[in-house]
Amino acid sequence: MDTSSLQAFVTVAETSSFSRAAEQMFLTQSAISKRISILEQQLDSRLFDRIGRSTNLTEAGQDLLPRARRILMELTDARRSLNNLSGEIGGTLSIAASHHISLHRLPPILRQFASECPQVTLDLRFDESEIAYDNVLKGNLEIALITLSPHPDARILPQTIWQDRLRYVVAPDHPLAQLKTVSLEQLTGYPAILPGSTTFTRQIAEHQFSELGLSPDIAMSTNYLDTIRMMVEIGLGWSLLPETMTKNGLTVLKADTPPVIRELGYIVHRERTLSNAARHFIDLLQRASQQ
Known part of the structure; x- marks a missing residue:
């Protein structure tokens, strides 16, 4: 079993494609297929099911993947440790x-x-x-x-x-901008623009609401904070943005909650x-x- 075959296997598994794996490794698709075939022969196990254009790991492939990653990482670490001995950067x-x-x-x-x-x-x-x-x-x-x-x-x-201090913000002409203080419950009455549900920032943003049994009304989502800032500025909803992004064109709300900190x-x-x-x-x- 050689590392080139293991690397080909991991790359195909991560891209779910022999052709994309070949592009990433700067090889021909036939070379990738040959390396996988050799590995399957050595292990006496089929590693991928190829049905139409779909490439999926078999049960044996799923079992091998974390082991292959570990083997490749340990070999890379060994080379790196030896190179580090020279002290050169x-x-x-x-x-x-x-x-x-x-x-x-x-x-x-x-x-x-x-x-x-x-x-x-x-x-x-x-x-x-x-x-x-x-x-x-x-x-x-x-x-x-x-x-x-x-x-x-x-x-x-x-x-x-x-540490990023996050602030609740709206456009200057938003109804919430006229209030001296704003509660989380009041915020839920208006559309929110926040990062996608799988992002760490969204998890941080929703934590305060969930502690009170509340859920913001998510009107739109994008993972680009600069895009969110633009949409808030034109009045499409409120958001929670880093303090460094709240100047010029936005009104920072005084929320009756502890500050939200993003690490x-x-x-x-x-x-x-x-x-x-x-x-x-x-x-x-x-x-x-x-x-």
Whole structure:
């Protein structure tokens, strides 16, 4: 059993497609098929069911997938540990950052890292927090800069770097803008615009309501906070946005509730050996948290 076959298997499993796996691995589809065929022969088990255009894991494939990911991660960790012994900072650093952090928090840190570590190639992705979180869990990323999950997996090591105070906001001509204070019950009487139901930010936003047995009236959802801000500004509903995004064009409501705080920071996999580049990047993040 060789690592190239295992990597092909994991990539096909994650993309549910031989052709997409071939594109990601810069191979031909026949080369991917050959690697899977060799692996199936070695294990004496069929790993995928291919029905029409659908590619699904068999029971044997489902059992192999987490083991294959672990084997590949441990081999990568072994190489990384040996490279770390030199003390040099180089190679490729795979990072993902949420759109909000990328726009409002990351630029000065990236600038400093690029200046201090010119030998490092950055594999930087801009993903939703939940996608980046999942990719760290699968071992596809070293670091993710995200809205931290309220209930992280035991395999995830989270570290808060910034705290976002969230504020209830409306357009200046919204009926709620005329009130001195606003209760959560009053908010439920008007349409809300919040991130999607699977996002960490939405979970944080809904927590206060659920504690009182209330549920906001979600009129629209999008995971882009800048888009939400625009829709609130033109009067389509209220929202809960970071304080840094509430200036100019919005009215901040004085809610009769404790402040809502969103933890922003980085996550790594507890079982992954970090490269020297990742350690240096984390050091820069820690310094940013102290400023």
